[in-house]
């Protein structure tokens with residue numbers, strides 16, 4: 015008797031949608047291929063899950079890649095404890111709904127020493143609570159491959175990033191020593207202690223991400239959609255003012271306005287934009303006329319144009 | 332980068348009401364750009380990104396700040412937009428392949444940007460491996476250089492069948508039509524000699540943006556061909572839908588006792604439930620009962636699709652196997668001919684055992700170099716020793732276990748491979764299968780002697796001849812049956 019997929023029990027069976035256009039289909043196929051290749055070639059992969067829109071697309075593709083099986087690796091969230099509250103709620107709901115193994119890691123030492131983005135400055139804080147925390151989590155899990163949602167069009171230093179990005183045992187990225195990557199034949203051979211970061215979304219652009227979210231109806235953290243929210247203005251950024259840890263400085267006041275976020279991270283470091291785009295169609299329409307690239311909302315990139323490369327060399331994802 | 336932004340920028344592109352919702356009816360076109368240093372490649376790519384509005388405001392601001400002085404047209408130094416890595420920027424050279432993205436209403440594009448200096452063979456091979464089309468730059472003042480011919484040769488070797496010749500800096504030659512005609516004619520002849528027939532030559536000024544995204548009918552009223560972007564929009568994205576069905580098995584999925592599926596990306600042809608397939612190298616036969624994807628069960632899959640196949644019977648299928656149509660099977664054997672590009676310092680050593688990865692299969696192989704391409708003359712010269720970095724060689728592959736390939740010109744996915752050095756684990760070569768080699772050809776060399784396998788009667792006649800008697804030292808004749816001889820000689824095609 016032929017084996018049939020209907021006989022198997024599938025949690026959250028997918029719904030039928032109109033087919034993707036060939037452009038998105040090609041990107042999707044490529045991402046699925048990468049997911050399967052890494053899952054097959056590495057002993058202990060993990061997916062870095064940042065709860066943002068790129069991570070949401072990445073997760074959706076992972077579910078597609080392994081269907082009708084479960085996603086065969088855990089999701090790792092590095093929780094700085096300074097994420098937006100809605101992000102954490104969303105993360106927990108998604109992990110439950112999609113039957114995922116979720117690993118949450120916080121840099122205990124940093125947390126105990128009271129390192130915060132307010133007291134220690136964004137660079138030091140990021141180094142401890144994100145970069146160091148990520149290394150700790152990867153070491154603790156003994157992961158030999160980590161999926162990430164980085165795209166080559168995000169930032170100049172990413173344009174040369176491989177799909178399999180090779181890392182030394184201490185998680186260093188050496189831009190001069192990356193392996194050549196030809197066709198879609200990936201070299202997954204590594205020594206003990208070495209690892210790769212794998213980037214299934216390498217060839218996607220920001221517009222592709224949004225169009226795919228729309229076409230596939232992928233749920234996102236509501237902060238991506240405009241609503242009237244409290245905020246304070248600081249250093250030219252609009253910071254969400256709902257967490258009691260945000261202390262107002264002299265001259266600052268909480269305002270209310272229709273805002274949304276183009277990128278999500280730690281709330282003190284992530285600026286909102288003024289917007290009335292309260293659903294996906296409106297966000298995309300707004301994106302069409304926007305000419306400010308998405309990372310601009312992040313304090314981390316703004317010092318000088320080589321800064322991301324420096325952070326990558328040091329192990330920042 | 333925004334699709335609508337692209338539409339508003341250029342006069343030739345109609346304004347779309349909602350570009351993000353425009354369904355693109357084509358896959359992204361992948362292209363590679365090649366040129367010698369100073370031909371204007373960075374300027375051209377910068378111009379493409381700029382004129383399709385792929386450069387966002389803050390990036391432009393960074394650019395303006397970093398470049399300090401702007402050029403005489405008040406435009407930023409586009410090259411800075413492209414140089415990603417600090418080390419390279421400091422040295423003022425590009426040393427690797429970078430990928431750029433831009434789009435118009437009609438299509439999106441992925442550019443592999445490769446440098447023009449000495450390491451170009453390695454980098455070009457990498458960039459060209461996935462490209463559908465090559466844009467070759469020439470400085471209008473200098474015409475075709477040896478370098479341009481080299482780039483074209485490498486691109487054609489890597490399987491690129493569409494060329495655009497960008498005759499750049501045309502503003503510096505008074506937009507002289509004769510210059511364009513001469514360079515484009517010369518290039519056409521050369522490309523044809525490489526077997527490339529789809530050739531578009533375009534006179535342009537990357538600096539001024541003439542014939543890149545916007546037409547230049549004022550400066551060049553005599554030119555009636557497409558702009559670069561039009562040529563790219565019209566180009567065909569490679570497809571391997573013709574030919575037999577191929578799917579390398581990436582993994583086996585068993586979510587429960589009742590389901591067993593084989594996951595992979597269709598590498599050629601098409602498949603539908605009911606089709607008979609063969610699993611290679613074992614040769615087991617089965618029928619496809621279901622094509623499963625997350626978007627429910629499908630009634631067909633074509634090249635490029637990532638799917639899960641269910642077969643109608645319990646068979647032994649593992650990662651690395653190739654599922655192929657039964658009536659159009661690939662080549663199987665333990666000896667193949669190939670061309671390869673050496674990518675690393677140590678080169679490719681004769682006799683050394685490497686890992687070869689093709690599709691999802693990794694196996695041991697040893698390499699016997701036969702000849703090396705002299706890029707300056709385009710000639711293959713006998714070469715049996717180490718192929719040094721950047722060398723392009725013809726080699727013989729000897730496997731310890733059965734290998735399965737198509738010829739690269741039949742199927743780029745099942746005809747391509749990489750070599751991995753077992754000591755460094757680095758990727759040391761990219762290769763393309765040209766054909767299968769019989770282990771025992773009808774005609775082969777053993778030491779100084781030629782071994783000739785012939786049907787017994789013919790063998791006897793020949794051995795009785797005077798000519799044979801006089802050259803006994805040079806030839807050995809083996810008697811085989813007529814049928815064996817026929818097989819040997821058929822397989823020996825590549826030996827002769």
Ligand SMILES: Nc1nc2c(ncn2[C@@H]2O[C@H](COP(=O)(O)OP(=O)(O)O)[C@@H](O)[C@H]2O)c(=O)[nH]1
Pocket residue numbers: 366367368369370371372373374375402410447499500501502503535536537538539
């Ligand atoms: N007049 C003129 N100059 C150009 C043109 N394209 C590039 N250039 C100049 O040629 C020089 C080399 O260009 P660049 O893009 O850096 O070359 P690459 O080495 O091929 O990347 C620069 O000074 C450019 O401004 C063109 O179409 N016309």
